[in-house]
Amino acid sequence: MTINLLVIFVGLASGLAVGGGFVAFLSVLGIVPRLIQLTKNKNNLRSLEWAVILGALTGLAGSLYEVKTLYGFIFVPYVGLLAGAFIGMLAAALTEVLDVIPLVTRRLGMTAKLQSIMFAIVLGKVSGSLFYWLFFIPYHKGD
Secondary structure (H helix, E strand, C coil), X not given: CHHHHHHHHHHHHHHHHHHHHHHHHHHHHCHHHHHHHHHCCHHHHHHHHHHHHHHHHXXXXXXXXXXXXXXXXXXXXXXXXXXXXXXXXXXXHHHHHHCHHHHHHHHCCCHXXXXXXXXXXXXXXXXXXXXXXXXXXXXXXXX
C-alpha cells in the first residue's frame, strides 16, 4: 500500500516538474506573444492560449494511451504537419531569443544574405527530415 502511494506521489511530482518546465520554456521563449505579434490579431489571444494548452493535453493523452482508429492513416499527414509547425516555431523562437542568426550574419558581414541563409536552413531541415524518414528509418527497420 505504501509503495503504491509512493509511486503515485513520484509520478505526480515528476509530471508537475516536467509540465512546469515545459510551460516555463514556452514562457521564456515568448511563443504565444510572438504569434500574436506575427498574426496582428490580439482579439484571439485566449483562443491561442487555449490551443497551446489543449495541444499539450492532447500530446499527453497520446503518449499515455494507445489510440486506435480505423481510418487513422488519414490524419497522419495533418498531425505531422502540425507537429512540424510546432517544432519549427519552437526552434525559431529559440534562435530568435538567443539572437544566433543575426549575430552570426553580422559577425561574418553577411547581413545582406540573411534571407538566403534562412531559406538554406529551412531547406536543410526539410531535406534532413525527409532523408531520415524515407531512407534512414526503412534501412534500419530490418535490424
